[in-house]
Amino acid sequence: MPIDDDLRVEITDADVRAAKQDWLTARDSGVPGIGVDAAFWLYARLISTQAQQLAETFRAAHRRA
Incomplete structure (x- = not known):
């Protein structure tokens, strides 16, 4: 499934930690x-x-490799 990079949001470890703390x-x-x-x-x-x-x-x- 193609991904529209304009709509993509990167989830960081800090995002996950903040949500867990919340x-x-x-x-x-x-x-x-x-x-x-x-x-x-x-x-x-x-x-x-x-x-x-x-x-x-x-x-x-791994596709590129």
């Missing part, structure tokens, strides 16, 4: 369940997206 803060500070769920959803999406990016980079590197 989720843990929401969980531990008594935020209503829906807020905790939303923070966890974002954290999980960032992990998944970053994993896909790493896989694409790996595949691209």
Whole structure:
């Protein structure tokens, strides 16, 4: 599937760490369940997206080799 580089957003380790911290803060500070769920959803999406990016980079590197 082709990727439109104008729409691509790179997810960094710092993005994932920040989302995890937001989720843990929401969980531990008594935020209503829906807020905790939303923070966890974002954290999980960032992990998944970053994993896909790493896989694409790996595949691209091995195609050129």
